Structures are given as structure tokens and as C-alpha cells.
Amino acid sequence: MxxxxxxxxxxxxxxxxxxxxxxxxxxxxxxxxxxxxxxxxxxxxxxxxxxxxxxxxxxxxxxxxxxxxxxxxxxxxxxxxxxxxxxxxxxxxxxxxxxxxxxxxxxxxxxxxxxxxxxxxxxxxxxVGSGILGAAVGMDKEMMKRLLRDADLPVGPFLVFRAHQVNPNFADVAGKLGLPLFVKPANLGSSVGVNKVTNEEEFRHAVADAFQYDRKILVEAFIEGREIECSVLGNDDPIASVPGEVIATHEFYSYEAKYIDENGAALEIPAKVSAETARAVQDLAVKVFTTLGCEGLARVDFFLCPDGELVVNEVNTMPGFTSISMYPRLWEESGIPYAELIDRLIRLAIERFEREQRLKTTYQG
The missing domain is CATH 3.40.50.20 (Rossmann fold)
Incomplete structure (x- = not known):
């Protein structure tokens, strides 16, 4: 056997x-x-x-x-x-x-x-990975940002539009968020359906493109800053990896830059930041993870602004595991090789399941 x-x-x-x-x-x-x-x-x-x-x-x-x-x-x-x-x-x-x-x-x-x-x-x-709640709010960028904002964690300005509403007005949106700005589906990742916008024609195209993938879209203000990412691992007591930096050679870190063009981006692992900034990234990554009810694993993405401020961009509760993906590479740099990382994720899944099985399903007053 x-x-x-x-x-x-x-x-x-x-x-x-x-x-x-x-x-x-x-x-x-x-x-x-x-x-x-x-x-x-x-x-x-x-x-x-x-x-x-x-x-x-x-x-x-x-x-x-x-x-x-x-x-x-x-x-x-x-x-x-x-x-x-x-x-x-x-x-x-x-x-x-x-x-x-x-x-x-x-x-x-x-x-x-x-x-x-x-x-x-x-x-x-x-x-493996987050349960129903953590997965759902991690996927829905509107809900994610609202929860983080309510917890006093830093997120950038954004607007939300739904397919059944009147199409968003470019002048109004640009007046509130400035230019350039980004349009994206609320429930998707890998930069699918994401467009950078600098004028009204691009805006109309970007809105139509995003609505192909979701019935709810986000329009986000452009935030000047370095793209910093941090991997998180654990259930009740999560730990954070060293931070890494994405240096895109495309206009932004698009789907093509992530998965098609081998030279679409450089990954700086670990990121060239001060020890104080690295600790701040790790602390904030864990706070994001626990605030959203994540479990098992997640990658948290930030903007590091010129003044040193960190802004949460998004969380990915099942990040890519391709040969060039940031999540496993950050843990490799942090001392957990790929195969051991997979072992840990499986153990975390079983530990959570066994813990949940001990909960009572019958009330005895």
C-alpha cells in the first residue's frame, strides 16, 4: 500500500x-x-x-x-x-x-x-490557498480596495463602473483621477483587459475592452512609483518574503510583458531598497493578507512612491507559478526552494482542513 x-x-x-x-x-x-x-x-x-x-x-x-x-x-x-x-x-x-x-x-x-x-x-x-472569503475579496478589486481602505491601509484613488450603468464620462473621470489613468476589469488578473489611458479615444477603447471580461470595471489613478512585490505564506501566523521589484520594459507590466516577451520585464530580487523599507513592505504585506482573510499564500503588490510612501496596488491569492513568476522566486531568495515551497503549501492546506474539522456542527445548550 x-x-x-x-x-x-x-x-x-x-x-x-x-x-x-x-x-x-x-x-x-x-x-x-x-x-x-x-x-x-x-x-x-x-x-x-x-x-x-x-x-x-x-x-x-x-x-x-x-x-x-x-x-x-x-x-x-x-x-x-x-x-x-x-x-x-x-x-x-x-x-x-x-x-x-x-x-x-x-x-x-x-x-x-x-x-x-x-x-x-x-x-x-x-x-491549497485561501478559502471562499479570502479568494473572493482578493479577486474583486473593488471589494479588496474598500476593505483595505476601511482598515486604514493605503490604496490609490479609484472609481467603479458597472455594465448596466451609463458609460463613464471621460471628462468627469479625468477631472477626478487625473491623467494618465488605468482601466481594468474588476475580477481578473495577469493584466488581462488592462489599458493605460492618456486621452478620450483611448478611454473609450479601454472601457469597451475591460467590459469584455467583466460586468464591473475599475478606473484607477496613475501612481508614480516603483513596482514592489512581496510573497506571503502561512495560515494563522503568515510570514513575508524579501521584497522584489518589477522593472517593466513595456509601457506597463502588461500580459505580454509577464508571459509572452522574455524581455518584457526585469525582476530585481531582492529589491534594491533600504532595510527599513524592506521591513515596511513585509509588515504591510502581512497586514493586507490578514485583513482580507487570506490563507496559504498570496502575493501583495505595491507602489513605492518617490517620497517613500507605500501604496497597495493589489493582492493575488493564487499567483503565477511559471518559471519566471515572482512568487516562488521571492521565496527561493528567502531560503525556501521551489519544491519545499510546494511541500509547505500542501501541509498548510491539510493543517487548515484538520483544524476546521474539529469545529462543532451540533449545538448543545
């Missing part, structure tokens, strides 16, 4: 960040210790189907981020409430051996926004 932990890797997803998830999954799978873990690959296609994949051929064009694709499988599976982590094959109604833990390497809606997290809780299986 095997003593290996059976780890389900959920990847792909019904999201504009589908391809990023494929890249992340490949790196996590390559890093998993095959002596410790039995890996079960569950690829989610863009229609939302869960497909059991073979580890030897689950991706097509895996070396090309522009052409990478999920290799479609005919074996559809699902997790069911109270199933204890057992995968059910939809064609045969047969159940597999239960998964011990799930690593949902999913970015964006239907994967990083609390949706999958709720299903996994109902299925009764431990999972």
Missing part, C-alpha cells in the same frame, strides 16, 4: 487566464517530489469541463506560451458534495480513490474567486 499523498492538480479553467494556469501547472507538477506524492491531473477546459489527464501528455505546445493548450481528454470527472475527495467518472459513475489534497492552480474567475474553493469545501477535501 502506498504512503504517498494523492494530490489533485486542478488547472486550466474557464477564464481568460487559462493559458497562464497551464504554464503554472507544468512547473508545479515538475517540482512535486514523486517519492512523496501521487499526482492526479485534472484539466479544466474553457467550457468548464473537468478532464482527467495523463501526466505524460496533458499539454500541447508546452514550451510556447502563445500556443500552449490543454490536451483534451475523454475522461470527464467531478467532485461531489460529501464525497470526501473521491473523483467520480461521469461516463461510468465509478469513483476513484479519494484525493488527499487539491492544489487548484487556477487564475481568475471560476478558480481564484471562491467558486472552486466552495466546491472543494463541500466535497470535504483539503485544498
Amino acid at each position: 502506498s504512503n504517498k499523498l494523492r494530490v489533485g492538480i486542478l488547472f486550466g479553467g474557464k477564464s481568460a487566464e487559462h493559458e497562464v494556469s497551464l504554464q503554472s501547472a507544468k512547473n508545479v507538477i515538475d517540482a512535486l517530489d514523486q517519492d512523496k506524492y501521487e499526482v492526479v491531473l485534472i484539466g479544466i477546459d474553457k467550457q468548464g469541463s473537468w478532464l482527467l489527464n495523463d501526466t505524460s501528455q496533458f499539454l500541447l505546445n508546452s514550451q510556447n506560451p502563445q500556443l500552449i493548450k490543454l490536451n483534451q481528454s475523454n475522461d470527464s470527472v467531478t467532485l461531489v458534495p460529501q464525497g470526501g475527495g473521491a473523483l467520480t467518472h461521469l461516463t461510468t459513475n465509478q469513483a476513484d480513490t479519494a484525493l488527499d489534497v487539491v492544489f487548484p492552480i487556477l487564475h481568475g474567475p471560476y478558480g481564484e474567486d471562491g467558486t472552486v474553493q466552495g466546491l472543494l469545501k463541500l466535497a470535504g477535501v483539503p485544498f
Whole structure:
């Protein structure tokens, strides 16, 4: 009988960040210790189907981020409430051996926004990363910024518009936020649908583009500053990595700069900041993490302004795990290698699950 932990890797997803998830999954799978873990690959296609994949051929064009694709499988599976982590094959109604833990390497809606997290809780299986609340507020940039602002943590000026409202007026928005400004979907990451705006024509295009991906968009003031990022790890007592800096060679840190253009950005790890600033970044990163109810992992992104002020840009509750992603590289610099990082994340998932299982579900007055 095997003593290996059976780890389900959920990847792909019904999201504009589908391809990023494929890249992340490949790196996590390559890093998993095959002596410790039995890996079960569950690829989610863009229609939302869960497909059991073979580890030897689950991706097509895996070396090309522009052409990478999920290799479609005919074996559809699902997790069911109270199933204890057992995968059910939809064609045969047969159940597999239960998964011990799930690593949902999913970015964006239907994967990083609390949706999958709720299903996994109902299925009764431990999972890596934030729970429903932390994932949901971390994904929704409006809710995230409102919660941080209410906790007296520094966020930049922003406006919110919804698809059913009158289209935002450029003159009014520019009058409140100044120029340039940024337009982005409220519930997406990886800079998908994000545009920098300097005039009315660009603004109209940016609003239309952002509304393709979400029914709610944010318009944010431009903040002059260095882009500093910090990784956080833990449940009740989270720790922060050394800070890193993103130095974009594009106009801003766009999707192309992150995942397509190998020279799209330079990552300065650790960031060249004073020891005092580094501590301030780490302290603020942990405060953001706990304020939003995050668990397991998150990457917190800041602007370091010329006067030394830190402004929170956003939090990512399932940051990229590609070969060039900041989250694992910051921990590598902080003394936690990639494989050990994955081990810790899995342990944190199981620890949280076991802690929650001890809670009472019956009231005895």
C-alpha cells in the first residue's frame, strides 16, 4: 500500500487566464517530489469541463506560451458534495480513490474567486490557498480596495463602473483621477483587459475592452512609483518574503510583458531598497493578507512612491507559478526552494482542513 499523498492538480479553467494556469501547472507538477506524492491531473477546459489527464501528455505546445493548450481528454470527472475527495467518472459513475489534497492552480474567475474553493469545501477535501472569503475579496478589486481602505491601509484613488450603468464620462473621470489613468476589469488578473489611458479615444477603447471580461470595471489613478512585490505564506501566523521589484520594459507590466516577451520585464530580487523599507513592505504585506482573510499564500503588490510612501496596488491569492513568476522566486531568495515551497503549501492546506474539522456542527445548550 502506498504512503504517498494523492494530490489533485486542478488547472486550466474557464477564464481568460487559462493559458497562464497551464504554464503554472507544468512547473508545479515538475517540482512535486514523486517519492512523496501521487499526482492526479485534472484539466479544466474553457467550457468548464473537468478532464482527467495523463501526466505524460496533458499539454500541447508546452514550451510556447502563445500556443500552449490543454490536451483534451475523454475522461470527464467531478467532485461531489460529501464525497470526501473521491473523483467520480461521469461516463461510468465509478469513483476513484479519494484525493488527499487539491492544489487548484487556477487564475481568475471560476478558480481564484471562491467558486472552486466552495466546491472543494463541500466535497470535504483539503485544498491549497485561501478559502471562499479570502479568494473572493482578493479577486474583486473593488471589494479588496474598500476593505483595505476601511482598515486604514493605503490604496490609490479609484472609481467603479458597472455594465448596466451609463458609460463613464471621460471628462468627469479625468477631472477626478487625473491623467494618465488605468482601466481594468474588476475580477481578473495577469493584466488581462488592462489599458493605460492618456486621452478620450483611448478611454473609450479601454472601457469597451475591460467590459469584455467583466460586468464591473475599475478606473484607477496613475501612481508614480516603483513596482514592489512581496510573497506571503502561512495560515494563522503568515510570514513575508524579501521584497522584489518589477522593472517593466513595456509601457506597463502588461500580459505580454509577464508571459509572452522574455524581455518584457526585469525582476530585481531582492529589491534594491533600504532595510527599513524592506521591513515596511513585509509588515504591510502581512497586514493586507490578514485583513482580507487570506490563507496559504498570496502575493501583495505595491507602489513605492518617490517620497517613500507605500501604496497597495493589489493582492493575488493564487499567483503565477511559471518559471519566471515572482512568487516562488521571492521565496527561493528567502531560503525556501521551489519544491519545499510546494511541500509547505500542501501541509498548510491539510493543517487548515484538520483544524476546521474539529469545529462543532451540533449545538448543545
